[in-house]
């Protein structure tokens with residue numbers, strides 16, 4: 547029963563029927579009746595990891611002695627929450643190639659952690675700040691404060707620095723004869739974290755960095771991963787941050803190339819990044835109205851691409867735009883690899899130039915190639931990437947608070963969920979050839995060289 551204007555608790559009720567008006571839950575916090583309402587909010591929201599309302603509600607509700615309501619809240623809590631760890635210091639690291647949005651993640655993690663009373667440090671250049679502190683006269687660890695993360699949400703790059711050399715699990719060490727052998731330095735990272743009293747690490751990276759994070763987790767480090775890469779090739783998350791910015795930039799470049807291609811009646815071949823997946827090529831290619839898109843998932847026949855450009859000429863469209871993913875390869879052929887070095891991923895590139903030369907020779911139409919390269923990784927993140935980065939960073943802090951470890955935060959619209967790092971790094975996410983995006987491309991007449 548609810549008596550308007552009276553405090554039902556004074557009447558020693560054992561069962562209270564709660565008047566529910568969730569919209570007033572926070573603003574009416576001084577009314578004892580509303581405290582009862584808080585309890586209901588608490589019960590309703592404990593299943594959402596780290597929900598702030600749930601935490602506030604717990605403290606508000608603690609003064610309410612309604613037996614049945616309090617009992618059921620405790621019961622729910624017992625079944626839903628892990629033991630919360632004692633956290634004093636959290637470290638953040640950014641590894642692998644940079645991606646727009648890294649600074650936004652750093653900001654969200656730092657603010658979220660400081661608000662919980664934790665200290666935050668940033669590890670310089672991947673794990674190098676811990677592995678080689680002597681190389682950093684100002685310290686391999688940077689204290690992160692509200693001041694140091696102010697005004698960085700919109701900035702590209704990373705204030706911590708990053709590296710895609712020197713995987714600590716296979717660290718290259720030069721031998722006397724000049725050759726390299728690799729050694730596992732992960733124990734040094736664990737020791738470094740202990741020495742600096744780091745209780746948890748937020749590792750922001752792509753497949754390589756997150757596999758390293760998983761290995762460190764297996765060795766006992768409390769660690770939460772945040773999926774970053776312009777390539778969007780991480781499974782278990784609908785999107786990685788950085789991807790939207792890279793696609794938006796590549797699309798703008800295609801828009802610009804249209805006018806010059808048309809003016810000169812040329813074939814313009816545009817090489818985009820993406821490593822072994824065609825996400826950037828497909829998304830930018832369709833949006834930028836390319837005539838052909840070559841991706842690693844579909845080995846191409848160059849004659850099919852040449853025929854597409856000839857057909858356009860016959861139809862009075864005297865120019866063509868061809869997007870080529872750096873990892874694309876011809877049917878029965880190999881990827882175009884620029885270099886291989888010990889301890890780092892092979893460097894792709896050169897396929898755009900090759901395709902342009904072939905098309906010119908086969909069609910007689912003048913062709914040019916453009917490599918968008920690292921421009922796709924630079925600059926400020928799009929709104930989508932900023933928001934995603936901030937959401938990922940805040941979710942990573944909640945995960946640590948809840949006692950999670952060995953997991954990656956993942957976008958699963960409309961929410962962010964946690965997935966085991968092992969699962970997230972098990973396989974690469976390729977473009978599904980039966981997706982509606984691919985069907986759209988085919989319906990629009992885009993050639994994939996197959």
Ligand code: F6P
Nearest residue numbers: 643710775776777819820821894
């Ligand atoms: O993984 C991101 C990425 O930009 C790939 O698309 C590209 O192949 C690679 O990194 C380039 O790396 P680097 O910075 O070593 O040239």
